[in-house]
Amino acid sequence: MTELSDEAAIALRSAVSAEQAALWVYGLATAFAGYDRVLTAISDAEKQHRRLRDAAERVIRDAGQTPPPAQPAYDVGEPVRDRRSAIALLIRAENDCQVGWRSVLENSQDPTLRVTALDGLTTAATRATRWRLTIGQQPAAQHFPGQP
Template identity: 45%
Template sequence: MTSPSPDQATDSLQQALAAEHAAIWAYGLAGAFLPPASDPALAKGSEAHTARRDATITLVKKAGATPKSAEPGYSTPQPLTNQSSAFVLLVSAEADAAAAWRSVLEHTTDPALRKTALDALTDAAVRAMTWRQTAGQTPSTPPLPGQP
């Protein structure tokens, strides 16, 4: 088995950063379609992704790369028209973040970076499960979060 290269780890971090940018955008957009009772969970999720984005920017810079910027907008898994589609967007954003952080795990042997990636994957999987449960989706979590 070949050890991952530093470039692979940096590329994976860049993908995780892109997923964090997209999640922040998704939380802002979904909030327009959810009832006020969802505001605390939306704020908590957005704050978590913002903190993770900022920490990831620092990691990318430490790796000697220029962090990817946020896009002006992102695609949604379906047209966003109501509460149900807003839940689908949030679950999708969390699933994408989990998959991106799983990729970081696969592309580094650095213990600190692996812990960061595992924590991020776990956090995204838990938030996705919470949004699925709130929306009444089943199953509430896939067998292996972060898998395609």
């Protein structure tokens, strides 16, 4: 059985929730993708979000806890009407994942969990940068990814 401090468990549950929301948002964005390369990028991102979500849920279960359930829908804030607004939503989802994984890094001492959190933080930051470049948003790269 894995031991999680209260702080690490809260942070990990938050990261799982962000990953679940990102998966939902990526599903929505598929309807607005338009180009094959955008659909491919969405598909690749979904695979990575699933992988990270599943890894985090395993750690939570191994600690004898229950992972948070996915919601049937998520608040997207502004209406998604086209490819640009869909990609803006993807950027927001990636930012939320960065915040979740950074919190895991800051609240866990477990080396394996920290490797997963660093992977989650860096892949989300990289994807957010690529999405910003896709829609011409500057600056494309953010300083200090995951900073709330």
